[in-house]
Every structure is written in structure tokens, then in C-alpha cells.
Amino acid sequence: MELTRRDAVAALAAVGATGGVAVGVRRMQDREGGEDAATDGASAGDPSDRDTNEGTVRATMVAVAEVVYPGEVDGIDEFVDRFLDGRLDGSAHASGLREAVGELADASQAWHDAPVEELPAAEREELLRGIGADTADEDPDGTTAERVRYYVVNDLLLALYASPTGGELVGIENPQGHPGGAESYQRGPP
Amino acid sequence: MSGAESVGDGRSGGDGTTGDDVDRTPVPNADVCVVGAGPAGALVADRLAADREVVVLDAGPRFDPDDRLARRERAIRPAYDRPDVWDVGGERDAHENAGEWFYPLNHARVKGIGGSTLHWQGMVMRLHEDDFNSGTVRGVGPDWPIDYADLRPYYAEAERELGVAGGSGVDNPHAPPREEPHPMPAFEPSYSDSLFAEACEELGIDIHSVPNARNSEPYDDRSPCVGYGTCQPVCPSGAKYDATVHVDRAEAAGATVIDRAPVQYLDHDADRVTAAVYATPDGGEHRQEADAFVVAAGGVETPRLLLLSESEAYPDGLANSSGAVGRFFMDHLFAGAGGTLDEPTRQNHVGFYTSACDEFYDDADEERAPFKLEFFNYAGPSPVEMALSGDDWGDPLLERLRDGYGNHVAMGGLVEQLPRADSRITLDDDRVDDRGNPVPRIEWTVDDRALSTIERANEVQVAILEELGAEVEWVAGPDATGPAYHHMGTTRMSDDPAEGVVDPDCRTHDLENCWIASSSVFPTSGAMNPTLTIAALALRVGDGVDAWL
Numbered sequence: 165m166e167l168t169r170r171d172a173v174a175a176l177a178a179v180g181a182t183g184g185v186a187v188g189v190r191r192m193q194d195r196e197g198g199e200d201a202a203t204d205g206a207s208a209g210d211p212s213d214r215d216t217n218e219g220t221v222r223a224t225m226v227a228v229a230e231v232v233y234p235g236e237v238d239g240i241d242e243f244v245d246r247f248l249d250g251r252l253d254g255s256a257h258a259s260g261l262r263e264a265v266g267e268l269a270d271a272s273q274a275w276h277d278a279p280v281e282e283l284p285a286a287e288r289e290e291l292l293r294g295i296g297a298d299t300a301d302e303d304p305d306g307t308t309a310e311r312v313r314y315y316v317v318n319d320l321l322l323a324l325y326a327s328p329t330g331g332e333l334v335g336i337e338n339p340q341g342h343p344g345g346a347e348s349y350q351r352g353p354p
Numbered sequence: 355m356s357g358a359e360s361v362g363d364g365r366s367g368g369d370g371t372t373g374d375d376v377d378r379t380p381v382p383n384a385d386v387c388v389v390g391a392g393p394a395g396a397l398v399a400d401r402l403a404a405d406r407e408v409v410v411l412d413a414g415p416r417f418d419p420d421d422r423l424a425r426r427e428r429a430i431r432p433a434y435d436r437p438d439v440w441d442v443g444g445e446r447d448a449h450e451n452a453g454e455w456f457y458p459l460n461h462a463r464v465k466g467i468g469g470s471t472l473h474w475q476g477m478v479m480r481l482h483e484d485d486f487n488s489g490t491v492r493g494v495g496p497d498w499p500i501d502y503a504d505l506r507p508y509y510a511e512a513e514r515e516l517g518v519a520g521g522s523g524v525d526n527p528h529a530p531p532r533e534e535p536h537p538m539p540a541f542e543p544s545y546s547d548s549l550f551a552e553a554c555e556e557l558g559i560d561i562h563s564v565p566n567a568r569n570s571e572p573y574d575d576r577s578p579c580v581g582y583g584t585c586q587p588v589c590p591s592g593a594k595y596d597a598t599v600h601v602d603r604a605e606a607a608g609a610t611v612i613d614r615a616p617v618q619y620l621d622h623d624a625d626r627v628t629a630a631v632y633a634t635p636d637g638g639e640h641r642q643e644a645d646a647f648v649v650a651a652g653g654v655e656t657p658r659l660l661l662l663s664e665s666e667a668y669p670d671g672l673a674n675s676s677g678a679v680g681r682f683f684m685d686h687l688f689a690g691a692g693g694t695l696d697e698p699t700r701q702n703h704v705g706f707y708t709s710a711c712d713e714f715y716d717d718a719d720e721e722r723a724p725f726k727l728e729f730f731n732y733a734g735p736s737p738v739e740m741a742l743s744g745d746d747w748g749d750p751l752l753e754r755l756r757d758g759y760g761n762h763v764a765m766g767g768l769v770e771q772l773p774r775a776d777s778r779i780t781l782d783d784d785r786v787d788d789r790g791n792p793v794p795r796i797e798w799t800v801d802d803r804a805l806s807t808i809e810r811a812n813e814v815q816v817a818i819l820e821e822l823g824a825e826v827e828w829v830a831g832p833d834a835t836g837p838a839y840h841h842m843g844t845t846r847m848s849d850d851p852a853e854g855v856v857d858p859d860c861r862t863h864d865l866e867n868c869w870i871a872s873s874s875v876f877p878t879s880g881a882m883n884p885t886l887t888i889a890a891l892a893l894r895v896g897d898g899v900d901a902w903l
Binding site: 180181233236258260298317318322333341350351 | 356357358359360421422423424426427430433541542543544545548570578579581582583584590591697698700702703704705708731736737738739741742743745746747748749751752755756759760
């Protein structure tokens, strides 16, 4: 099942981000070049936002999504990229996400001597389980495992399953968090 | 700005109106001081603001509307408990439970501009005629000193103010009489309602629409419902009514609303309140004087404030010559049952219900409490929430979601509890809040009539579910019941100053310039959600205050 741009927009709406501003800033910086070109506009004035390279964040999130999303989902690259356009918006959440990705990337280098996105899928999953993200309860202020669960694994799962395509995988075209209208609840099963 | 943890704590920053640069000094020459910016206080303020100098004091913050989606994310994510969604808790909201039954107070309220309508579900029924005459008609509890007829025009006005989508009584033969249709058409029944309707028809049980304070079409410059599915505790679209609607309107008409200004006590002489003494975030304390005072702080904080205002003249608490302040604390009891079918039931598309059954309500008597039944549209787990918990991901997670979602059905119901003097709110002897004031101590008790009525509601629910072909997997009976988060009864209304705190106009018997607008004035609770009655009474209080001024 193909994830679409509409799904990414819906996922952003579900978490209160639109992505428009962040995308615009990022593209402007891309044109201007320089060291900060790969970071989003949110990084200005916040050193922690620059801790993890923008490209690393995006590549790592896509690589993790390929593990935590079901096999029948296509279009993960673009979906995650567009979701991050909005999610990396200069908020405290964006900083937390970068830091959690950075710790995951560090663990990947330490344990597998390679960045997350270059690991085979099985080793990526091993990395996530090794860091404890499978059994941890999400906690934005918790241990590494709890923060990877919160900012990486669960951010991706929230994005998917609050989107129309993610909902349809389960049998609900208007999942909780998606403003899919006040008609679908009236309809019977397809 | 995204992220559940990116939300301000509601106590600073945001839209620039909640920071420490806000002027929280008293308003000179105020006609009316309202304590509490929930639905009652907001409606009173809006009612009076055009012609009177009105000031509203609220203990909680002015929440930034732009944070609603992030608050909604908190509601979905397992890292957050329900009170976290609207920043309830901590020393400000400390309380003690000392009763036979545990009462989860901080799950049951929101402090701030808008009050508990920020997290309510938005169900708005009128009480039935017999609810106002329980003693006479049902043989238990006191009669209200007013009748349904006294409140009927205010009910209609409250429905227009809140914006109610309802069936206008056409499809509900058990609803009390009304003179005009609801302002908006009722929401269409759900798919699962249609399954329930077939079962109910077989059993000869009525099923009908239910009034929602939620836009079924554009109304009052607010959006129709867009199906976020998270009505309780956050509606990001504004389709669900909350009291910020009337706070905004009151402010536009000239009222002053001061947030983060918990009233510490009401200063007074023998027969008048002279000032509301309130604290501010900078550590200051101020006196808001006014000609009239309206206490609208809900069923727990209202009696607490009166008790905190004790004096030589009122050694047992302000306006408490009757001894009834804090007593007769009531809530509605939940009765429910649910299970699964062997077919899809299409749940969790929306977060409200669209069909109900009031058929058994007026069978109430001395032994049987009034109760109503609800047909849920949100039975079973939400796939999104399921996905964020568990040790699995990828294909195994999807398989678990598919197994867990799709064929649940459930019914709920509310049951009246009788007013009991030993069910009460007092001040705790040992614990104080962030301002050094004794916290509320809750002693909640429930009568046997309510418990046996829960069993009766369960019988009907299980019969319907079995007729539907469901495998019944859970029943919330007398041992598993809980409160519906409707605080009532703690400053009861009575003609007799020895029996109640307020008179039929909701003015305190003891103080000529002090009114109470709250479900705390309910002498009995009925089994209908209380907010429409709160709103109707508040509008009536507004008229009473205006006439007195």
C-alpha cells in the first residue's frame, strides 16, 4: 500500500505541524549553501539542534521506518521526509528527536561500525532491540531506550497509523488524530 | 510548533497573554466579580458584560489555542496521563481522598480559561421534569425549589448559546417537552447504531438520537465536526463547544478576565461579600471589590472557597449557616458492558456517541434510580494508541492491530446517586496547596439504590448485546463502576435557609450579593449530563444579578 503526500500531510496535522514554514526555510538555506544548509531553520540560536546533521536525521529515520513499518507499505522515503519537513520545526520536540537519533547513530557506529542507514535491515532491527527501544515505554525525558522509543520509533508509528493509508491497513480510513470528516463513521464495512 | 512535550505548561509564554507581563491588578469600580472561567462563569460574564463592569478571576491559565494539536498528541501518546493533557496536577491541584470510594479528582477537571469544557465530551441533555420533583414523585431526595417550567426557556437559550445538535425531541418520546427545535440537526446515527437498532427493535427497546454540544454544521463561526476522534479530552477543530467561546465574547464586550489568579478567600461582612482576595504568579495578593459576586468554581472548589472564607461571623465557612456547604457531594455512576461481534463494527472514527436510550429513565422510584443508556461509537482500542505500546513493530505489529481492532461493541450508561450528607468535600487538616491553603478532602459515598440500579442497567445492556450476537467480554457493574466526572450537590439549592446554601435564584441565603452558578447547587442529580443545566442556571443567575444591580 502506497503512502502518499496526503498521508504525510495528514500525519503532520495529527501532531500539530504543517511543515510549510520549515520546508521553505530549509530550501532557502539549501540555496544559500554553507555549513548550516543541511539544517532546518529551527536550528538558529539553539546549539543542540545542530548536534546531529540534518541528512543523518532524515536517513536514520527512513532506515528505522523501513524496520518498524509493515512490509506492505511503499513510499516510505518520501513519506518520512515530508513528515520530518514539519516535525523538525524548531520545537523542543525537534531537538529531542535529533538527540535521540544522534544516540542511535552513535550506537550504530560503536556496535556495527557503520551508520544506521547502511546496516542491513536485520542489523537495524538488532540495533533497535539492542538499545532497548522495543521493550521500553516511551518517555521524552527518560533513558536512551525510552527516548529512542518516544522520538524515533513511536514518532514514526504515530505518523503512519494516524494517516489514512496507515489507518486503512488496519481497517479504519479515518484513524484517531486524522480529521477525516464526520461521514465515515456512518458507513458500513466496504 | 509540534510535539506533545513542546506544549507550554500553560503558565507562561505562548500567545503573549499568559506571561508575567500581564496586568493582573484589580479592576476599579467593578459591578460584578465572577470566580471561575468555566461554562457557568463564562456565560454569566457574557450575559452581563455589555452593560456592567465585569471581572472574571480564574485559578488556571489561559491556554494557547495553537497548542491544541500538541495537547491532543498528549492524549494519544502513552507517555502522558490524562491530567497531563491540560496541565492538571501538582501542588496547585493537590487533594486528599478519605471516603469509602476513591475519587480521581484531577482526571475529572481542568483549571483554566474554559474550565472542564476543555476536556468534556459535550453531551447536553435537559433534566427530566421528574428530576425537579424527586421527593414528591419518586419518594427519595429533596424536590428542587424550582420546576422544569422555570428552567425551560433558559434550556432553550442555553442550547442556542452552546450550539446543540439534536433531534428536537422528534425521535425521542422520552425527552421532556420543548417548544422549539435544537439549533442544529442531530448527528446521523453511526453504522454500529444501526446494528444496535436492529437488536433493540427485536427487544422492543427505544433507540434515538442524542444532543451534542458539537457542530453538525457550521454554527456561531465555528467549524463543523471534522472527525479528529479525540473529543475527550481535546477538540482541535473547535466544533465541540467549550467555554472559551463565551469568555472571548465577554472580553469583546468589555469584561476583564484574569488568569492564574486563584481566589484565596472571599472577604465579607455579615451580609455581603466585599472582595475576592486573589493571588498572582508574581507572589502578590490583590483585592477585587465589586457590588455582586458570582462563585462559579465547580462542585469541589466552590465549597472549598466558601470553607476557606470562614470568619467570626461564619465560623463554619462562608454562607454555611445551613451546614450544607460541601455536603451532598454527588456524581453520576457509570454502568457499562461490551464485547465483540464476528463482523466489523466501524468504531473509533469519531469520539462521541450518536444514539441513546432514555426509555428507562422515568421508571425511577424509591428503589430504582433514573438511568440512561448510551451506544458507543468508540468501543475497543484505537489502533493509533495500540501502535505506540507493545514490544512489536513491522508486520507483527500490524497483525496485532488487525486482531485488536474492528469488531468491538459497547454500551455505557449513567445512573443517579442520591444526595447523602456524609458524601462531602471538606478542608484537609494536614495538607496545603501551593499557596498554603488546605486542600480539598473528598469523602465520596454511594447509596445502595444507585448500586442496584447499575445492576439493572447492566441487565438491559447485556440483553441488547446478546441480542446483537455479541460475545460479552466485560461488564462494569457495581464493583467496577466509577464517576462520570460530574461534580454536584455541594452548595445545594433550597427554599429553606436551614436546608440549603442558595435560594431558588441561586443566591446564597446568608449573603445578599453572592450567587453560585454551578452544578454544586443541584439538590438531586438526575442521570443526565449536567452541563446544559449548569448553563441554563448560569443564564438565569445572570438575569438575577442584573436585576439586583
